[in-house]
Amino acid sequence: DTGVSQNPRHKITKRGQNVTFRCDPISEHNRLYWYRQTLGQGPEFLTYFQNEAQLEKSRLLSDRFSAERPKGSFSTLEIQRTEQGDSAMYLCASSFAESQAFFGQGTRLTVV
């Protein structure tokens, strides 16, 4: 098992463009979490899934953000009409029920 995989690792986009990130959790992990980490800050919770159901969304997840986990396996996080304030590291984590959560290496987004 290679752990939680996130792609791409880096993304540079122009303001106003849409971007999509992918997270592949550890096999058979039924819970998946998304966090955002800006420079000099700790990660902030965005949303989490149990299987394919999105159980909770933070108020940080504006209308421009959408996350899916269609088959209860991989997840995507899409940001529409990106803004410079969206520049951050986006982290994904997965766990099997209440067992330990494992984090991916993150996708660093730069909006220019």
Next chain:
Amino acid sequence: AQSVTQLGSHVSVSEGALVLLRCNYSSSVPPYLFWYVQYPNQGLQLLLKYTSAATLVKGINGFEAEFKKSETSFHLTKPSAHMSDAAEYFCAVTLTSGTYKYIFGTGTRLKVLA
């Protein structure tokens, strides 16, 4: 509401010296507390966690933390720093066991001097 405060955004210690990273929490109910380490351009790795069992928790790489309810603290220590300990450390809290909807502190960057 829950919150986590990490005192000291940067800490420097000499190799072989004691490492002490401070974390104070605020929670209206008994919390679950965690310490994570993050190396540059990497994800987070769990060092240790407190889930209402023993108040002194031992983790990986020689780290340990003590939960002190009276002081609302969960400071991270290591008796002897190693160069490889240089990284950013995050304290986190969650109210619900098994749900990793964390509230993280702002982090402490540890520098180890040769």
